[in-house]
Amino acid sequence: MGRSPISDDSGLKKGPWTPDEDEKLVNYVQKHGHSSWRALPKLAGLNRCGKSCRLRWTNYLRPDIKRGRFSPDEEQTILNLHSVLGNKWSTIANQLPGRTDNEIKNFWNTHLKKKLIQMGFDPMTHRPRTDIFSGLSQLMSLSSNLRGFVDLQQQFPIDQEHTILKLQTEMAKLQLFQYLLQPSSMSNNVNPNDFDTLSLLNSIASFKETSNNTTSNNLDLGFLGSYLQDFHSLPSLKTLNSNMEPSSVFPQNLDDNHFKFSTQRENLPVSPIWLSDPSSTTPAHVNDDLIFNQYGIEDVNSNITSSSGQESGASASAAWPDHLLDDSIFSDIP
DNA sequence: AACAACGCCAACCGCAAAGAA
């Protein structure tokens, strides 16, 4: 690991440190301290520049360095601080005793950053990535256009309809997931994007109600599974969403293969969103406890019969029109 | 078994800030 042992123009050694060099440096610093890094190498008998000695000491040889894997708590602290401070590694390191800025920086670049990206978050802003979800208004417009197109095609049904429904469904899935993850969605301030998302979902839900076509546009929940697996390994994300209002999401189990949840913010009622996973080998709702626990809304979850398949959750069921509970809507898109 | 691709992380580089002369 590290660099090959080379020397610079001044003849000073560069690259990986040998155990012998480490010993010399440690012995010297323990006896004399490091008042002058520039003078230290010569005094310690090292053919290194002062900067190299300082780096080796602060990042590796210091006795208070904690080595090994980052704990979940440390990971969470890094995420929290990074969301506020950005790449201020030294400041972040000050809050993690025994960890160096270099170590935290490496951990961020090799693990946390990738995880956030994988989750659809911008690693710099800790917000859902705008490159993926940008132009939601345009998507809405597109959706509306597609909807109009579908309405038109209903009179003259063609195969394209399913394609369009699929497209709408995929869009809704992404946006719904974004909505659930979005920290701002847990505050009282309504983010314009929320309206967009909810409107789109409403659009789909109302389409279900008005459409004479028996084809369902249920949302395949299988996609959540992979995200959830990531959540398990990234418990720190809990804090990103810990402010979610318990009343924001109303989940409701229907049977072993389906569950649904609706959303409501203040006085803004939202049509139910249907979620099903009839094709997945793993019933999507198996993880519903985890889903909602991850978002810190255990209060809501406690109202749910998580695996019995029975309906539960009084606050949720009250919002559901009876005609939408018809099992026929759970047929999947061909 | 051999090779390629990828992940990891120690160490380097260059710039900026702080301190000393």
Add this chain to the structure above:
DNA sequence: ATTCTTTGCGGTTGGCGTTGT
């Protein structure tokens, strides 16, 4: 006030180890 030196910081590199083909 200016210049020089030292230290701190964040970005990047490159080589080893691991995993995949």
